[in-house]
Amino acid sequence: MEPMAKTNISLSGEAAQEGAAVQRRSRSSHKPLDPDTADAFVRRLCYLLDTEDFFGKYASFTPQAKIAKQFLASAEDKSKSEFNCAVSPEVRHQVPLVFQAVAGVMEEKSGVIVQSTAEINGEGFGRGLLYTGRVILVLRSLRAGFPFPFTAEEKVIRYGVECVEEGLAFLHKYKEITALHGLLSLEG
Structure with a gap:
């Protein structure tokens, strides 16, 4: 033995x-990011941030400054979230915005309507879901808020572009499989 x-x-x-x-x-x-997809993601995220800027406080800012001021969490917020596993309101605000921006970019690139649903509870558990019709394109689980909160613009862009690429690849694969009957005509 x-x-x-x-x-x-x-x-x-x-x-x-x-x-x-x-x-x-x-x-x-x-993997190097596609610059067109990255630009589209930043543009969509800035559009979403502009819709919440009711008084135009950040209207004259560059897209990078808008994302930094309105979207990114501070290092203190990140350490606080890691310490007690409770996420701040800023982090709970980030999650749906990222997935809405990803859905918008996917719509632009594919021509198919893409919906997003994202939720995160106070302890940081949740999910982000992107779907079209009855097809789930991207499903990301959030455990203790990871990868949120984002503290750097590069990380936000990388996460968004990876979600876009994953969803478009699955959509393309699914369209090939269902080419005979159409994308949404499968009976379940």
């Missing part, structure tokens, strides 16, 4: 080393 135990220990050690190497590589290397 002893040789078998030593083999299992050595195998689990090798697997842990390989897993750590993969994890390190995946964090440092990011």
Whole structure:
């Protein structure tokens, strides 16, 4: 029994080393973003922020400044959210805006109406859902608010563009599968 135990220990050690190497590589290397999609996402997010700016306080700001002032959470808010697992009202405000902006970009690029539903409770658990008709295009679970709150514009844009690309890829795949009967004609 002893040789078998030593083999299992050595195998689990090798697997842990390989897993750590993969994890390190995946964090440092990011796929380059499509600049058109990133610009469309920033534009949509700024439109949504402008609709809430009733008195035009931020009307003269650049898109980057609008996102920084109206949307991003401060470092203190992020540390407070991580400490007690309770999310602030600012974070609860970020979640639906991101998914609405993603839905708008997907509509522009695909020509299909895309709806968004996003919810997050006070403890940071929730989901973001993008769908068209009866087809779910993107479903993201939020655990303890992760990846929210965003503290940098680059992270917001990367998250939004990744959601757009995921949803469009699934929509394209689903259209190919249902080309004979149409996208929304399946009976369930």
